[in-house]
Amino acid sequence: MKEELFVSGRDIPFIDPVLHIWHWQIPLYLFVGGLAAGLIFFASYFYLKGKEDKFPVAVKVAPFLAPIVIVLGLIALLLDLRHPAYFWQLYTTIRLDSPMSWGAWTLGAVMPLSMLWPLSYIKDIQEYFAKYKFRMPYNLITWIIKMIKRYWVIEWVYELSIKMRKPIAIINIVLSIVLGVYTGILLSAFNARPLWNTSILGPLFLVSGLSTGAAAIMWMARDHYEKITFSKIDLLLIGVELFFIVHMFMGFLASSQVQQEAAALFLGGEFTAIFWGFFVFLGLIFPAIMEIMELYGYKIPISIPAFFILFGGALFRFIMVDAGQITRFLY
Amino acid sequence: MRYAMTMDIKKCVGCSDCVVACQTENNVPLGFCRDWIVENVDGTYPNLELEIRSERCNHCDNTPCVRTCPTGASHVIEGGIVKVTHSECIGCGACIQACPYDARYFHPDGYVDKCTFCDHRVAKGQDTACVSVCPTKSLAFGDLDDPNSPVSILLRERKWKVNAPEAGTKPQVYFLI
Numbered sequence: 001m002k003e004e005l006f007v008s009g010r011d012i013p014f015i016d017p018v019l020h021i022w023h024w025q026i027p028l029y030l031f032v033g034g035l036a037a038g039l040i041f042f043a044s045y046f047y048l049k050g051k052e053d054k055f056p057v058a059v060k061v062a063p064f065l066a067p068i069v070i071v072l073g074l075i076a077l078l079l080d081l082r083h084p085a086y087f088w089q090l091y092t093t094i095r096l097d098s099p100m101s102w103g104a105w106t107l108g109a110v111m112p113l114s115m116l117w118p119l120s121y122i123k124d125i126q127e128y129f130a131k132y133k134f135r136m137p138y139n140l141i142t143w144i145i146k147m148i149k150r151y152w153v154i155e156w157v158y159e160l161s162i163k164m165r166k167p168i169a170i171i172n173i174v175l176s177i178v179l180g181v182y183t184g185i186l187l188s189a190f191n192a193r194p195l196w197n198t199s200i201l202g203p204l205f206l207v208s209g210l211s212t213g214a215a216a217i218m219w220m221a222r223d224h225y226e227k228i229t230f231s232k233i234d235l236l237l238i239g240v241e242l243f244f245i246v247h248m249f250m251g252f253l254a255s256s257q258v259q260q261e262a263a264a265l266f267l268g269g270e271f272t273a274i275f276w277g278f279f280v281f282l283g284l285i286f287p288a289i290m291e292i293m294e295l296y297g298y299k300i301p302i303s304i305p306a307f308f309i310l311f312g313g314a315l316f317r318f319i320m321v322d323a324g325q326i327t328r329f330l331y
Numbered sequence: 332m333r334y335a336m337t338m339d340i341k342k343c344v345g346c347s348d349c350v351v352a353c354q355t356e357n358n359v360p361l362g363f364c365r366d367w368i369v370e371n372v373d374g375t376y377p378n379l380e381l382e383i384r385s386e387r388c389n390h391c392d393n394t395p396c397v398r399t400c401p402t403g404a405s406h407v408i409e410g411g412i413v414k415v416t417h418s419e420c421i422g423c424g425a426c427i428q429a430c431p432y433d434a435r436y437f438h439p440d441g442y443v444d445k446c447t448f449c450d451h452r453v454a455k456g457q458d459t460a461c462v463s464v465c466p467t468k469s470l471a472f473g474d475l476d477d478p479n480s481p482v483s484i485l486l487r488e489r490k491w492k493v494n495a496p497e498a499g500t501k502p503q504v505y506f507l508i
Contacts, residue, residue: 007383008347008368012436019433021424082422083441089402089419100401100425191395191498192431256497329431329495 002330019325025080027317030183031212032073033107034205034313036066037180038213040114042230044169044176057221058230061128064118065216070111099189103182110175113168120161120168122148132222180206183317187324195262195327196320198251204244205317211237212313215287219306227302231291234309238288245280262327271323279319283312333475334410334448335503336462337485338385342469345370345383349461349470353387356449356460360439365446366461385461385470388413388434388446389494389502396426396435405443410474411503412450417442431498448472475503 006016014021043063046052052059078084091108095101118125122145129138148154161168184205187196211234218230252263265271287305294300345368353365366387373380390413397405397413404419405426415426415435420442427435427443438444449459453472457463462470473480482505485491489507496502 003372005370005372006367007345007370008350008364010364010367012363015427015433015436019427021427021437080423082424082437082443083420084422086402086419086421089404089421093403095401095403097398098401098425100399100423104401189399190425190428191500192429325428328433329498 019328022080022321022325024318025076027314027321029073029076029080030186030205030317030321031314032069032076033183034180034209034317035212035216035310036070036073036110036114037176037183037206038210039063039066039216040110040117040172040213041176041180041210042213042217042233043117044172047165047169048173055221055226055229056124056223057128057226058217060118060121060124062217062220063114063121064125066114067111067118070107070114074107074111099182099186102178103186106175106178106182110172110179113172113175116157116161116164116168117172119158120165122158177206180209183209187320190324192329193324193327194256194258194329195252195265195324197259198248200244200248200251201320204241204248207237207241207244208313208316211241212310215306215309215313218302221302228295231294231302231305234305235288235291235295238284238309242280242284258327258329262323265323265326271319274315275319279312279315283308283315287312332410333503334390334412334453335473335475335482335486335505336387336390336448336459337471337482337491337505337507339467339469339471339485339489339507340382340384341507342467343368343383343385344467346466348464348466349385352460352464353446356452357447359444363436363438363444365434365444384506386432386434386494387461387504388430388448389432389500389504390446390448392501392503393499395429395431395498395500399425399429401425408450410448410450410453412448412453413445414447414450415443415445431495431500432502 010016039062042058046055047059078087081087090104094105122141126138126141126145129141148158181202184201188199188201190196214230214234214237218227218234221227221230249263252259266275287308290300290305347368350364350366350368353359357365359365366385369384369386371382390411392411394407394413397407401423402419402421404416406414406416408414422437422441422443435443435445452459458472462472471481471485473482475483477483485507486505491505491507493502493505
Protein backbone atom coordinates (compact mmCIF):
# COMPACT_ATOMS: atom_id res chain seq x y z
CA MET A 1 0.00 0.00 0.00
CA LYS A 2 1.20 3.47 -0.81
CA GLU A 3 -0.26 6.60 0.66
CA GLU A 4 0.58 10.16 -0.21
CA LEU A 5 -0.22 13.09 1.99
CA PHE A 6 0.36 16.83 1.67
CA VAL A 7 1.67 17.60 5.12
CA SER A 8 2.17 21.30 4.40
CA GLY A 9 -1.61 21.60 3.97
CA ARG A 10 -2.08 22.08 0.25
CA ASP A 11 -5.60 23.05 -0.77
CA ILE A 12 -5.19 25.10 -3.92
CA PRO A 13 -8.49 25.97 -5.65
CA PHE A 14 -9.21 23.83 -8.79
CA ILE A 15 -6.12 21.65 -8.21
CA ASP A 16 -6.60 19.91 -4.86
CA PRO A 17 -7.74 17.30 -3.99
CA VAL A 18 -8.11 16.43 -7.69
CA LEU A 19 -7.53 18.60 -10.71
CA HIS A 20 -10.78 20.24 -11.88
CA ILE A 21 -9.78 23.43 -13.68
CA TRP A 22 -11.91 22.73 -16.77
CA HIS A 23 -15.63 22.71 -16.11
CA TRP A 24 -18.67 22.75 -18.44
CA GLN A 25 -17.22 25.35 -20.83
CA ILE A 26 -14.57 23.18 -22.46
CA PRO A 27 -16.74 20.08 -23.15
CA LEU A 28 -19.55 22.32 -24.40
CA TYR A 29 -17.13 23.99 -26.76
CA LEU A 30 -15.72 20.63 -27.90
CA PHE A 31 -19.27 19.50 -28.64
CA VAL A 32 -20.33 22.55 -30.66
CA GLY A 33 -16.95 22.57 -32.43
CA GLY A 34 -17.54 18.98 -33.55
CA LEU A 35 -21.15 19.75 -34.50
CA ALA A 36 -20.10 22.78 -36.56
CA ALA A 37 -17.33 20.72 -38.20
CA GLY A 38 -19.92 18.09 -39.18
CA LEU A 39 -22.39 20.63 -40.59
CA ILE A 40 -19.71 22.47 -42.58
CA PHE A 41 -18.13 19.24 -43.83
CA PHE A 42 -21.35 17.76 -45.22
CA ALA A 43 -22.42 21.06 -46.80
CA SER A 44 -19.08 21.52 -48.57
CA TYR A 45 -18.74 17.85 -49.52
CA PHE A 46 -22.17 17.51 -51.13
CA TYR A 47 -21.82 20.91 -52.79
CA LEU A 48 -18.53 19.85 -54.40
CA LYS A 49 -20.16 16.59 -55.50
CA GLY A 50 -22.80 18.73 -57.25
CA LYS A 51 -25.66 17.37 -55.12
CA GLU A 52 -27.02 20.64 -53.75
CA ASP A 53 -30.47 19.98 -55.20
CA LYS A 54 -30.58 16.39 -53.99
CA PHE A 55 -29.63 17.41 -50.42
CA PRO A 56 -30.97 20.95 -50.14
CA VAL A 57 -31.10 20.99 -46.33
CA ALA A 58 -27.56 19.68 -45.89
CA VAL A 59 -26.00 22.08 -48.39
CA LYS A 60 -28.15 25.18 -48.11
CA VAL A 61 -30.13 25.29 -44.86
CA ALA A 62 -28.37 23.38 -42.07
CA PRO A 63 -25.03 25.30 -42.29
CA PHE A 64 -26.76 28.41 -40.89
CA LEU A 65 -26.54 26.62 -37.52
CA ALA A 66 -22.74 26.46 -37.74
CA PRO A 67 -21.87 30.12 -37.03
CA ILE A 68 -24.52 30.22 -34.29
CA VAL A 69 -23.08 27.23 -32.42
CA ILE A 70 -19.51 28.44 -33.00
CA VAL A 71 -20.38 31.78 -31.38
CA LEU A 72 -21.92 29.86 -28.45
CA GLY A 73 -18.70 27.86 -28.19
CA LEU A 74 -16.56 30.97 -28.32
CA ILE A 75 -18.60 32.54 -25.51
CA ALA A 76 -18.07 29.36 -23.48
CA LEU A 77 -14.33 29.50 -24.18
CA LEU A 78 -14.15 33.12 -23.15
CA LEU A 79 -15.97 32.29 -19.92
CA ASP A 80 -13.41 29.58 -19.27
CA LEU A 81 -10.44 31.96 -19.44
CA ARG A 82 -9.29 33.32 -16.08
CA HIS A 83 -7.72 36.33 -17.82
CA PRO A 84 -10.36 36.91 -20.54
CA ALA A 85 -9.37 40.50 -21.29
CA TYR A 86 -6.08 39.15 -22.65
CA PHE A 87 -7.66 36.68 -25.12
CA TRP A 88 -6.22 38.65 -28.07
CA GLN A 89 -2.78 37.39 -27.03
CA LEU A 90 -3.78 34.20 -28.88
CA TYR A 91 -3.56 36.11 -32.14
CA THR A 92 -0.18 37.71 -31.56
CA THR A 93 1.71 34.46 -32.15
CA ILE A 94 1.55 31.09 -33.89
CA ARG A 95 2.83 28.24 -31.77
CA LEU A 96 3.06 25.05 -33.77
CA ASP A 97 3.60 22.92 -30.65
CA SER A 98 0.39 24.07 -29.00
CA PRO A 99 -2.91 22.52 -30.15
CA MET A 100 -4.77 25.41 -28.54
CA SER A 101 -2.91 27.87 -30.77
CA TRP A 102 -3.85 25.78 -33.82
CA GLY A 103 -7.44 25.77 -32.63
CA ALA A 104 -7.56 29.50 -32.08
CA TRP A 105 -6.30 30.20 -35.60
CA THR A 106 -8.58 27.56 -37.14
CA LEU A 107 -11.57 29.10 -35.37
CA GLY A 108 -10.46 32.52 -36.55
CA ALA A 109 -10.64 31.24 -40.14
CA VAL A 110 -13.74 29.04 -39.77
CA MET A 111 -15.83 31.76 -38.13
CA PRO A 112 -16.06 34.18 -41.12
CA LEU A 113 -16.23 31.37 -43.70
CA SER A 114 -19.02 29.61 -41.81
CA MET A 115 -20.96 32.88 -41.96
CA LEU A 116 -20.31 33.46 -45.67
CA TRP A 117 -21.68 30.06 -46.65
CA PRO A 118 -25.24 30.42 -45.31
CA LEU A 119 -25.19 34.08 -46.40
CA SER A 120 -24.82 32.95 -50.00
CA TYR A 121 -27.91 30.72 -49.58
CA ILE A 122 -29.91 33.19 -47.54
CA LYS A 123 -32.90 33.17 -49.94
CA ASP A 124 -33.11 29.36 -49.81
CA ILE A 125 -32.99 29.46 -46.04
CA GLN A 126 -35.80 32.01 -45.98
CA GLU A 127 -37.85 29.80 -48.28
CA TYR A 128 -37.28 26.77 -46.03
CA PHE A 129 -38.42 28.63 -42.91
CA ALA A 130 -41.44 30.07 -44.74
CA LYS A 131 -42.44 26.67 -46.13
CA TYR A 132 -42.25 24.85 -42.79
CA LYS A 133 -43.58 27.79 -40.74
CA PHE A 134 -40.68 28.56 -38.38
CA ARG A 135 -41.83 32.06 -37.44
CA MET A 136 -38.87 33.34 -35.38
CA PRO A 137 -35.97 32.30 -37.62
CA TYR A 138 -38.00 33.40 -40.64
CA ASN A 139 -38.32 36.91 -39.23
CA LEU A 140 -34.60 36.99 -38.44
CA ILE A 141 -33.62 35.90 -41.97
CA THR A 142 -36.04 38.43 -43.49
CA TRP A 143 -34.40 41.13 -41.40
CA ILE A 144 -30.93 40.06 -42.61
CA ILE A 145 -32.13 40.16 -46.23
CA LYS A 146 -33.45 43.68 -45.61
CA MET A 147 -30.02 44.64 -44.26
CA ILE A 148 -28.35 43.22 -47.39
CA LYS A 149 -30.50 45.48 -49.54
CA ARG A 150 -29.95 48.53 -47.38
CA TYR A 151 -26.14 48.56 -47.04
CA TRP A 152 -23.99 48.22 -50.11
CA VAL A 153 -21.10 46.71 -48.13
CA ILE A 154 -23.20 43.74 -47.01
CA GLU A 155 -24.64 43.42 -50.51
CA TRP A 156 -21.13 43.33 -51.91
CA VAL A 157 -20.13 40.59 -49.44
CA TYR A 158 -23.34 38.73 -50.27
CA GLU A 159 -22.66 38.78 -54.00
CA LEU A 160 -19.03 37.85 -53.42
CA SER A 161 -20.08 34.87 -51.29
CA ILE A 162 -22.28 33.56 -54.11
CA LYS A 163 -19.45 33.92 -56.63
CA MET A 164 -16.87 32.35 -54.30
CA ARG A 165 -18.91 29.30 -53.25
CA LYS A 166 -16.54 26.77 -54.79
CA PRO A 167 -13.26 28.04 -53.25
CA ILE A 168 -15.07 28.50 -49.93
CA ALA A 169 -16.29 24.90 -50.09
CA ILE A 170 -12.78 23.60 -50.78
CA ILE A 171 -11.26 25.58 -47.89
CA ASN A 172 -14.18 24.65 -45.62
CA ILE A 173 -13.79 20.94 -46.19
CA VAL A 174 -10.17 21.11 -45.03
CA LEU A 175 -10.89 23.47 -42.12
CA SER A 176 -13.84 21.39 -40.90
CA ILE A 177 -11.65 18.29 -40.67
CA VAL A 178 -8.92 20.26 -38.88
CA LEU A 179 -11.56 21.64 -36.50
CA GLY A 180 -13.05 18.18 -35.85
CA VAL A 181 -9.68 16.54 -35.23
CA TYR A 182 -8.44 19.47 -33.19
CA THR A 183 -11.21 19.05 -30.60
CA GLY A 184 -9.72 15.63 -29.84
CA ILE A 185 -6.05 16.56 -30.23
CA LEU A 186 -6.56 19.37 -27.73
CA LEU A 187 -7.03 16.70 -25.07
CA SER A 188 -4.69 14.04 -26.41
CA ALA A 189 -1.70 16.41 -26.35
CA PHE A 190 -1.69 16.34 -22.55
CA ASN A 191 0.80 13.69 -21.62
CA ALA A 192 0.15 14.38 -17.93
CA ARG A 193 -3.49 13.16 -18.13
CA PRO A 194 -3.26 9.46 -19.05
CA LEU A 195 -6.91 9.12 -20.12
CA TRP A 196 -6.50 11.85 -22.75
CA ASN A 197 -3.04 10.84 -23.86
CA THR A 198 -4.11 8.59 -26.72
CA SER A 199 -3.86 9.63 -30.35
CA ILE A 200 -7.12 7.84 -31.21
CA LEU A 201 -8.94 10.73 -29.53
CA GLY A 202 -8.40 12.88 -32.67
CA PRO A 203 -10.21 10.56 -35.13
CA LEU A 204 -12.73 9.56 -32.45
CA PHE A 205 -13.77 13.17 -31.83
CA LEU A 206 -13.84 13.86 -35.58
CA VAL A 207 -16.16 10.90 -36.24
CA SER A 208 -18.33 11.79 -33.26
CA GLY A 209 -18.54 15.41 -34.48
CA LEU A 210 -19.46 14.34 -38.02
CA SER A 211 -22.10 12.03 -36.58
CA THR A 212 -23.70 14.84 -34.54
CA GLY A 213 -23.61 17.02 -37.68
CA ALA A 214 -25.36 14.30 -39.70
CA ALA A 215 -27.93 13.93 -36.90
CA ALA A 216 -28.68 17.66 -36.96
CA ILE A 217 -29.09 17.57 -40.76
CA MET A 218 -31.44 14.58 -40.72
CA TRP A 219 -33.49 16.24 -38.00
CA MET A 220 -33.94 19.34 -40.15
CA ALA A 221 -34.43 17.50 -43.46
CA ARG A 222 -37.99 17.31 -44.71
CA ASP A 223 -37.44 15.27 -47.85
CA HIS A 224 -37.58 11.47 -47.34
CA TYR A 225 -34.57 10.69 -49.55
CA GLU A 226 -32.34 13.19 -47.72
CA LYS A 227 -33.46 11.90 -44.32
CA ILE A 228 -32.75 8.30 -45.23
CA THR A 229 -29.36 9.14 -46.75
CA PHE A 230 -28.19 11.00 -43.67
CA SER A 231 -29.62 8.29 -41.48
CA LYS A 232 -27.40 5.80 -43.35
CA ILE A 233 -24.35 8.08 -43.11
CA ASP A 234 -24.99 8.41 -39.42
CA LEU A 235 -25.30 4.66 -39.00
CA LEU A 236 -21.91 4.18 -40.64
CA LEU A 237 -20.33 6.86 -38.44
CA ILE A 238 -21.79 5.28 -35.29
CA GLY A 239 -20.25 1.96 -36.35
CA VAL A 240 -16.84 3.58 -36.81
CA GLU A 241 -17.21 5.37 -33.47
CA LEU A 242 -17.95 2.11 -31.61
CA PHE A 243 -14.94 0.54 -33.32
CA PHE A 244 -12.70 3.42 -32.17
CA ILE A 245 -14.05 3.24 -28.60
CA VAL A 246 -13.24 -0.48 -28.38
CA HIS A 247 -9.77 0.24 -29.73
CA MET A 248 -9.25 3.06 -27.26
CA PHE A 249 -9.86 0.69 -24.35
CA MET A 250 -7.75 -2.06 -25.91
CA GLY A 251 -4.92 0.47 -26.15
CA PHE A 252 -5.35 1.56 -22.54
CA LEU A 253 -5.41 -1.97 -21.18
CA ALA A 254 -2.24 -2.86 -23.07
CA SER A 255 -0.44 0.28 -21.89
CA SER A 256 1.31 1.48 -18.73
CA GLN A 257 -0.15 1.38 -15.23
CA VAL A 258 -1.48 4.94 -15.31
CA GLN A 259 -3.47 4.23 -18.49
CA GLN A 260 -4.75 0.94 -17.14
CA GLU A 261 -6.01 2.88 -14.13
CA ALA A 262 -7.61 5.44 -16.48
CA ALA A 263 -9.45 2.63 -18.29
CA ALA A 264 -10.50 1.18 -14.92
CA LEU A 265 -12.59 4.34 -14.33
CA PHE A 266 -14.81 3.12 -17.17
CA LEU A 267 -14.53 -0.62 -16.55
CA GLY A 268 -16.01 -0.89 -13.09
CA GLY A 269 -15.00 2.55 -11.80
CA GLU A 270 -17.13 5.60 -11.16
CA PHE A 271 -17.79 6.44 -14.83
CA THR A 272 -18.92 2.93 -15.85
CA ALA A 273 -22.68 3.47 -15.66
CA ILE A 274 -22.78 6.90 -17.29
CA PHE A 275 -20.33 5.97 -20.06
CA TRP A 276 -21.70 2.59 -21.12
CA GLY A 277 -25.34 3.17 -20.13
CA PHE A 278 -25.96 6.73 -21.17
CA PHE A 279 -23.33 7.40 -23.84
CA VAL A 280 -22.66 4.06 -25.56
CA PHE A 281 -26.16 2.62 -25.20
CA LEU A 282 -28.51 5.65 -25.20
CA GLY A 283 -26.31 7.87 -27.37
CA LEU A 284 -25.03 5.36 -29.94
CA ILE A 285 -26.63 1.89 -29.92
CA PHE A 286 -30.22 2.96 -29.24
CA PRO A 287 -30.35 5.58 -32.06
CA ALA A 288 -28.56 3.11 -34.35
CA ILE A 289 -31.32 0.53 -33.69
CA MET A 290 -33.96 3.20 -34.39
CA GLU A 291 -32.26 4.07 -37.67
CA ILE A 292 -32.00 0.43 -38.74
CA MET A 293 -35.70 -0.05 -37.94
CA GLU A 294 -36.51 2.98 -40.03
CA LEU A 295 -34.51 1.62 -42.97
CA TYR A 296 -36.67 -1.50 -42.73
CA GLY A 297 -39.78 0.60 -43.13
CA TYR A 298 -40.93 1.18 -39.54
CA LYS A 299 -42.33 4.68 -39.01
CA ILE A 300 -40.13 6.34 -36.44
CA PRO A 301 -40.02 10.10 -35.79
CA ILE A 302 -36.52 11.08 -36.93
CA SER A 303 -36.24 13.50 -34.01
CA ILE A 304 -35.79 10.58 -31.57
CA PRO A 305 -32.52 9.12 -32.95
CA ALA A 306 -31.30 12.63 -33.85
CA PHE A 307 -31.86 13.89 -30.32
CA PHE A 308 -30.12 10.93 -28.70
CA ILE A 309 -27.10 11.20 -31.00
CA LEU A 310 -26.69 14.89 -30.16
CA PHE A 311 -27.22 14.11 -26.47
CA GLY A 312 -24.66 11.30 -26.63
CA GLY A 313 -22.12 13.47 -28.42
CA ALA A 314 -22.36 16.18 -25.76
CA LEU A 315 -22.31 13.67 -22.90
CA PHE A 316 -19.23 11.93 -24.31
CA ARG A 317 -17.22 15.16 -24.20
CA PHE A 318 -18.38 16.00 -20.68
CA ILE A 319 -17.38 12.53 -19.48
CA MET A 320 -13.98 12.63 -21.18
CA VAL A 321 -13.07 16.08 -19.83
CA ASP A 322 -14.26 15.24 -16.30
CA ALA A 323 -12.67 11.80 -16.10
CA GLY A 324 -9.43 12.89 -17.76
CA GLN A 325 -8.74 15.42 -15.04
CA ILE A 326 -8.95 12.71 -12.37
CA THR A 327 -6.28 10.57 -14.03
CA ARG A 328 -2.67 11.44 -13.28
CA PHE A 329 0.86 10.15 -12.90
CA LEU A 330 1.68 8.57 -9.57
CA TYR A 331 5.02 8.92 -7.88
CA MET B 332 24.24 27.05 -17.54
CA ARG B 333 21.64 24.66 -16.16
CA TYR B 334 20.13 25.33 -12.76
CA ALA B 335 18.95 22.37 -10.74
CA MET B 336 17.95 21.54 -7.19
CA THR B 337 18.63 18.55 -5.01
CA MET B 338 16.48 17.50 -2.08
CA ASP B 339 17.92 15.09 0.44
CA ILE B 340 15.13 12.76 1.53
CA LYS B 341 17.34 11.40 4.34
CA LYS B 342 17.68 14.83 5.94
CA CYS B 343 14.21 16.35 5.48
CA VAL B 344 12.07 16.47 8.63
CA GLY B 345 9.01 18.01 6.96
CA CYS B 346 9.07 21.28 8.90
CA SER B 347 7.52 23.28 6.00
CA ASP B 348 10.02 26.10 6.47
CA CYS B 349 10.71 26.10 2.70
CA VAL B 350 6.99 26.53 2.02
CA VAL B 351 6.66 29.53 4.31
CA ALA B 352 9.92 31.08 3.06
CA CYS B 353 8.66 30.88 -0.52
CA GLN B 354 5.29 32.36 0.35
CA THR B 355 6.98 35.28 2.10
CA GLU B 356 9.72 35.88 -0.47
CA ASN B 357 7.46 35.70 -3.52
CA ASN B 358 4.34 37.25 -2.04
CA VAL B 359 2.30 34.13 -2.79
CA PRO B 360 -1.41 34.84 -2.15
CA LEU B 361 -2.96 33.37 0.97
CA GLY B 362 -4.03 29.75 0.58
CA PHE B 363 -1.64 29.05 -2.31
CA CYS B 364 1.87 27.68 -2.43
CA ARG B 365 4.61 27.22 -5.00
CA ASP B 366 6.29 24.43 -3.05
CA TRP B 367 4.84 21.87 -0.67
CA ILE B 368 5.73 18.90 1.50
CA VAL B 369 4.64 15.38 0.66
CA GLU B 370 4.69 12.47 3.03
CA ASN B 371 4.76 9.08 1.35
CA VAL B 372 4.00 6.02 3.44
CA ASP B 373 4.76 2.71 1.82
CA GLY B 374 3.99 -0.83 3.01
CA THR B 375 1.67 -2.31 5.64
CA TYR B 376 1.96 -2.09 9.39
CA PRO B 377 4.38 -2.89 11.01
CA ASN B 378 6.65 -2.78 7.95
CA LEU B 379 6.21 0.85 7.03
CA GLU B 380 8.55 3.13 5.21
CA LEU B 381 8.18 6.89 5.40
CA GLU B 382 9.54 9.33 2.89
CA ILE B 383 9.24 13.11 3.21
CA ARG B 384 9.81 15.27 0.16
CA SER B 385 9.75 18.98 -0.48
CA GLU B 386 8.34 19.39 -4.00
CA ARG B 387 8.03 22.25 -6.46
CA CYS B 388 8.13 22.91 -10.19
CA ASN B 389 10.80 20.60 -11.66
CA HIS B 390 11.94 23.15 -14.27
CA CYS B 391 11.99 20.28 -16.73
CA ASP B 392 14.32 20.00 -19.69
CA ASN B 393 11.43 18.81 -21.85
CA THR B 394 8.62 21.18 -20.87
CA PRO B 395 5.06 20.07 -21.69
CA CYS B 396 3.71 23.29 -20.14
CA VAL B 397 5.71 25.55 -22.45
CA ARG B 398 4.85 23.42 -25.48
CA THR B 399 1.13 23.57 -24.80
CA CYS B 400 0.93 27.32 -24.08
CA PRO B 401 -1.01 28.97 -26.94
CA THR B 402 0.36 32.48 -26.40
CA GLY B 403 3.98 31.93 -25.45
CA ALA B 404 3.40 33.27 -21.92
CA SER B 405 5.08 30.14 -20.54
CA HIS B 406 8.71 30.21 -21.55
CA VAL B 407 12.17 29.03 -20.56
CA ILE B 408 14.80 31.58 -19.55
CA GLU B 409 18.58 31.38 -19.24
CA GLY B 410 19.56 28.48 -17.00
CA GLY B 411 16.49 26.39 -17.91
CA ILE B 412 14.14 28.19 -15.52
CA VAL B 413 10.48 27.93 -16.60
CA LYS B 414 8.59 31.19 -16.15
CA VAL B 415 5.22 32.74 -16.98
CA THR B 416 4.83 36.26 -18.36
CA HIS B 417 1.75 37.46 -16.51
CA SER B 418 0.68 40.01 -19.11
CA GLU B 419 0.67 37.38 -21.88
CA CYS B 420 -1.20 34.69 -19.94
CA ILE B 421 -4.89 34.34 -20.88
CA GLY B 422 -5.65 31.87 -18.09
CA CYS B 423 -6.75 29.00 -20.36
CA GLY B 424 -5.36 26.34 -18.00
CA ALA B 425 -3.60 24.31 -20.70
CA CYS B 426 -0.24 24.38 -18.88
CA ILE B 427 -1.91 23.29 -15.64
CA GLN B 428 -3.37 20.28 -17.45
CA ALA B 429 -0.01 19.58 -19.07
CA CYS B 430 2.01 19.45 -15.84
CA PRO B 431 2.31 15.93 -14.40
CA TYR B 432 3.42 17.44 -11.08
CA ASP B 433 0.48 19.83 -10.53
CA ALA B 434 3.06 22.56 -9.93
CA ARG B 435 1.04 25.41 -11.45
CA TYR B 436 -2.06 27.19 -10.20
CA PHE B 437 -4.33 30.10 -11.08
CA HIS B 438 -3.30 33.24 -9.23
CA PRO B 439 -6.43 35.02 -7.94
CA ASP B 440 -5.57 37.83 -10.40
CA GLY B 441 -6.23 35.46 -13.31
CA TYR B 442 -2.83 34.47 -14.58
CA VAL B 443 -0.97 31.23 -13.99
CA ASP B 444 1.68 31.30 -11.29
CA LYS B 445 4.41 28.87 -10.30
CA CYS B 446 7.86 28.43 -8.77
CA THR B 447 10.46 30.63 -10.49
CA PHE B 448 13.53 29.04 -8.87
CA CYS B 449 13.70 32.53 -7.27
CA ASP B 450 15.34 33.85 -10.44
CA HIS B 451 15.48 37.35 -8.91
CA ARG B 452 17.69 36.00 -6.11
CA VAL B 453 19.67 33.65 -8.32
CA ALA B 454 20.57 36.55 -10.64
CA LYS B 455 22.27 38.18 -7.64
CA GLY B 456 24.20 35.00 -6.89
CA GLN B 457 22.04 34.06 -3.90
CA ASP B 458 20.34 30.74 -3.22
CA THR B 459 16.59 30.37 -3.65
CA ALA B 460 14.46 31.30 -0.64
CA CYS B 461 13.59 27.69 0.17
CA VAL B 462 17.21 26.54 0.02
CA SER B 463 18.48 29.42 2.13
CA VAL B 464 16.14 28.70 5.06
CA CYS B 465 16.26 24.89 5.15
CA PRO B 466 17.28 24.13 8.78
CA THR B 467 18.58 20.62 8.04
CA LYS B 468 20.36 21.69 4.82
CA SER B 469 18.42 19.05 2.91
CA LEU B 470 17.94 21.41 -0.05
CA ALA B 471 20.73 22.49 -2.37
CA PHE B 472 20.76 24.64 -5.49
CA GLY B 473 23.28 25.24 -8.23
CA ASP B 474 24.49 25.01 -11.79
CA LEU B 475 24.84 21.53 -13.27
CA ASP B 476 27.36 22.78 -15.82
CA ASP B 477 29.71 23.82 -13.01
CA PRO B 478 31.32 20.60 -11.65
CA ASN B 479 32.04 22.29 -8.31
CA SER B 480 28.51 23.54 -7.62
CA PRO B 481 26.76 21.96 -4.60
CA VAL B 482 24.25 20.09 -6.80
CA SER B 483 26.93 18.68 -9.11
CA ILE B 484 28.91 17.36 -6.15
CA LEU B 485 25.84 15.83 -4.48
CA LEU B 486 24.62 14.18 -7.67
CA ARG B 487 28.07 12.68 -8.19
CA GLU B 488 28.38 11.37 -4.66
CA ARG B 489 24.83 10.19 -3.92
CA LYS B 490 22.17 8.00 -5.45
CA TRP B 491 19.18 9.94 -6.63
CA LYS B 492 15.75 9.68 -8.28
CA VAL B 493 13.34 12.10 -9.94
CA ASN B 494 9.55 12.27 -9.85
CA ALA B 495 7.60 10.51 -12.62
CA PRO B 496 10.52 10.02 -15.03
CA GLU B 497 8.13 7.99 -17.23
CA ALA B 498 6.33 11.23 -18.08
CA GLY B 499 9.36 12.05 -20.21
CA THR B 500 9.73 15.58 -18.90
CA LYS B 501 13.37 15.26 -17.74
CA PRO B 502 12.77 16.96 -14.37
CA GLN B 503 15.61 18.94 -12.80
CA VAL B 504 14.71 18.59 -9.13
CA TYR B 505 16.64 15.57 -7.88
CA PHE B 506 15.79 13.58 -4.76
CA LEU B 507 18.82 12.13 -3.01
CA ILE B 508 18.11 8.70 -1.61
